Amino acid sequence: MEKITVDHLTFAYTDQPQLADISLAFPIGQFSLLIGPTGCGKSTLLKIMAGLYPKYGGKVALGTVDLAGLKQAMMFQDAGEQFTMATPREEIIFTLENLGLDKNSYEKRLAKAADFAQIQDLLDQKIVTMSGGEKQRVALAVLIAMDVDLFLLDEPFASVDPVARTFLVDRLAKLRDQGKTIILTDHLFNDYLGKVDQLYQFKNQQVTQVDSTTRDQILSALDDIQLAFPLPAEKNLHDPAFVLSDLTLNPGKLLLKQDQLAIPKGKVTLLTGQNGTGKTSLFKAMTKLMPYTGSLKWERQEVAKAKERQYFSHVAQIFQNATDQFMAITVKDELAISQKGQHNPYFTKDRLEAALGQLDLTDHLDQVVYSLSGGQKKKLQILLMLLSGHEVLLIDEPLSGLDHKSIDQVLALLKESQKAMGQTIIVISHQFYGLNNWCDYHLRLADQKLTYVTD
Amino acid sequence: MNPSLKFLLTLIISLELSFRVSLITNLIVCALALIFLLYKKIKSKDLGAMLFAAGLAAFTVFTSGYWFSDHPNLWYALDIASRVFVYTLTTACLTITTTAEEMARSLEQNLHLPSKFAYGTLAALNIIPKMAAAVKQIRVAGMMRGVYLSFWSPTLYFKAILVALSSADNLAQGMESHGYVEGAPRSTIVEVPLTSKDWLYFLAGVVLVNLCAFLLP
Numbered sequence: 001m002e003k004i005t006v007d008h009l010t011f012a013y014t015d016q017p018q019l020a021d022i023s024l025a026f027p028i029g030q031f032s033l034l035i036g037p038t039g040c041g042k043s044t045l046l047k048i049m050a051g052l053y054p055k056y057g058g059k060v061a062l063g064t065v066d067l068a069g070l071k072q073a074m075m076f077q078d079a080g081e082q083f084t085m086a087t088p089r090e091e092i093i094f095t096l097e098n099l100g101l102d103k104n105s106y107e108k109r110l111a112k113a114a115d116f117a118q119i120q121d122l123l124d125q126k127i128v129t130m131s132g133g134e135k136q137r138v139a140l141a142v143l144i145a146m147d148v149d150l151f152l153l154d155e156p157f158a159s160v161d162p163v164a165r166t167f168l169v170d171r172l173a174k175l176r177d178q179g180k181t182i183i184l185t186d187h188l189f190n191d192y193l194g195k196v197d198q199l200y201q202f203k204n205q206q207v208t209q210v211d212s213t214t215r216d217q218i219l220s221a222l223d224d225i226q227l228a229f230p231l232p233a234e235k236n237l238h239d240p241a242f243v244l245s246d247l248t249l250n251p252g253k254l255l256l257k258q259d260q261l262a263i264p265k266g267k268v269t270l271l272t273g274q275n276g277t278g279k280t281s282l283f284k285a286m287t288k289l290m291p292y293t294g295s296l297k298w299e300r301q302e303v304a305k306a307k308e309r310q311y312f313s314h315v316a317q318i319f320q321n322a323t324d325q326f327m328a329i330t331v332k333d334e335l336a337i338s339q340k341g342q343h344n345p346y347f348t349k350d351r352l353e354a355a356l357g358q359l360d361l362t363d364h365l366d367q368v369v370y371s372l373s374g375g376q377k378k379k380l381q382i383l384l385m386l387l388s389g390h391e392v393l394l395i396d397e398p399l400s401g402l403d404h405k406s407i408d409q410v411l412a413l414l415k416e417s418q419k420a421m422g423q424t425i426i427v428i429s430h431q432f433y434g435l436n437n438w439c440d441y442h443l444r445l446a447d448q449k450l451t452y453v454t455d
Numbered sequence: 456m457n458p459s460l461k462f463l464l465t466l467i468i469s470l471e472l473s474f475r476v477s478l479i480t481n482l483i484v485c486a487l488a489l490i491f492l493l494y495k496k497i498k499s500k501d502l503g504a505m506l507f508a509a510g511l512a513a514f515t516v517f518t519s520g521y522w523f524s525d526h527p528n529l530w531y532a533l534d535i536a537s538r539v540f541v542y543t544l545t546t547a548c549l550t551i552t553t554t555a556e557e558m559a560r561s562l563e564q565n566l567h568l569p570s571k572f573a574y575g576t577l578a579a580l581n582i583i584p585k586m587a588a589a590v591k592q593i594r595v596a597g598m599m600r601g602v603y604l605s606f607w608s609p610t611l612y613f614k615a616i617l618v619a620l621s622s623a624d625n626l627a628q629g630m631e632s633h634g635y636v637e638g639a640p641r642s643t644i645v646e647v648p649l650t651s652k653d654w655l656y657f658l659a660g661v662v663l664v665n666l667c668a669f670l671l672p
Contacts, residue, residue: 084577
């Protein structure tokens with residue numbers, strides 16, 4: 001059988017090689033999953049296969065990649081950065097014009113792509129107004145419209161909700177059955193059992209293919225996390241952190257219409273809901289980045305009327321995109337900013353050093369923050385925001401893009417700090433590994449309403 | 456009217472009236488443009504803001520041409536001041552009736568400009584709202600870390616430039632990943648028609664402006 005081969009590939013951005021002497025073979029017409037810790041070079045390998053590196057960065061020191069003549073297309077980790085045009089329909093037109101297609105085939109492919117990723121309702125919506133998960137579905141649809149032989153997908157489901165995720169993995173398996181080759185990276189393994197053919201594991205700059213028994217073991221290991229939460233008791237809602245009354249969020253489409261809700265103080269609340277239901281928008285309202293009607297109060301103070309500087313010294317958000325939070329150049333400078341001024345008393349010098357070690361960041365103190373890997377950025381970002389010592393932390397997808405080891409590290413730190421300081425934390429997440437035994441309550445956003453649930 | 460011809464007409468009117476002193480022509484063009492904008496139901500807030508900004512610029516031009524000139528000439532000063540309104544209003548007529556996508560397509564299909572230019576400009580336009588949101592978010596993110604970034608803070612612009620640079624780099628990669636190859640032929644799925652009616656309007660516009668500019672004071 002013909003194969004896609006990676007032959008003794010060594011690739012580096014700086015002096016340190018990111019990939020060292022890697023040799024691999026991906027069978028054509030199969031579904032391959034790449035797993036490994038954050039920063040291990042999975043994205044780099046995909047970008048080399050997509051022909052983007054070394055053109056746009058880094059250097060291939062040695063070795064070759066042979067796609068066996070397959071037409072490829074890649075979906076980036078940050079889907080929002082991949083679009084030239086304003087709407088999905090325009091983007092698909094642009095792409096198909098690039099490929100030299102005529103109007104007839106455009107209509108067929110548009111219908112097929114929209115159906116595949118279930119984006120019929122999003123076709124003419126501006127991409128900038130979409131949620132992270134919606135953008136990922138649109139990015140996938142563009143690849144489907146391109147009808148390539150080889151799909152290179154870099155964490156395509158990181159912000160996609162569980163229902164859509166299961167659906168899309170199923171769809172990808174069907175594509176494979178039609179003869180397409182799929183190479184995909186992910187940190188979450190559920191949904192893949194029985195669907196992927198090959199599993200490759202990155203470890204210490206090396207990649208190994210695992211045999212089918214180990215593959216099934218790994219893929220079934222973390223299936224089905226059972227969630228069980230109590231409903232908040234009356235006494236916890238007596239002096240709440242946030243109170244919503246007749247709150248409406250309507251940025252173009254109605255996202256939230258809430259008559260009464262209190263969010264308890266000093267507790268950790270998990271916030272879930274399908275893509276595009278408005279979870280991030282609620283955070284935007286809470287951080288004065290989105291206007292609302294009705295009332296949203298923090299500590300009996302209307303958020304819209306609160307003085308910015310004063311309010312943000314109490315309430316902070318850990319953004320979905322880690323670099324949004326950085327203010328300086330190197331890791332060391334960033335830490336210095338967070339230690340200045342109001343700072344979390346829990347993090348003494350020793351505790352900070354221990355935390356840096358715990359997050360594997362000690363060796364990166366002089367590195368430019370923008371050159372850290374995706375997972376390292378996320379870990380640093382969370383540490384910085386814990387150092388700042390806010391009473392309220394709104395955390396948007398803290399775990400997306402992190403491997404299990406990093407999730408354990410980050411959650412251990414969050415738990416310690418929250419326990420010591422009694423912060424009010426609201427977490428948006430699509431993945432529950434590790435969160436099920438940390439969060440106190442679970443709020444679900446569905447049909448424009450927030451409700452506390454027990455599962 | 457075809458977007459490229461609209462663009463050319465705007466350009467010709469603006470250039471021609473920059474070299475030719477004819478206050479009355481300027482006023483006629485402004486009046487026609489204003490009527491067109493009102494007919495197209497421009498938002499009064501947008502129109503007001505635009506006229507206010509243009510008014511400020513026109514006032515500055517007028518003062519330097521009349522009060523602070525060694526040889527003050529009222530007619531000439533009024534002419535150069537009214538030019539500001541000509542530029543603003545004719546450009547508004549173009550932008551209010553053409554989306555950026557239509558413009559890019561038309562430049563590529565009708566004027567045969569390199570696609571790199573057409574789509575590069577378009578992508579840059581699409582980044583503008585993103586940049587505005589980014590600046591707002593950078594300020595909030597700063598406050599959350601105890602760093603207050605005023606509108607003249609170097610950190611704010613450093614961050615904004617970083618966002619722009621990384622967007623530009625990602626955009627180049629994004630375009631390439633969606634099959635774009637510089638200089639390669641592209642097909643046309645959405646056609647921008649260029650009809651004889653378009654040409655007629657265009658030529659009529661050019662002739663009228665010329666007649667006015669050379670006949671009227």
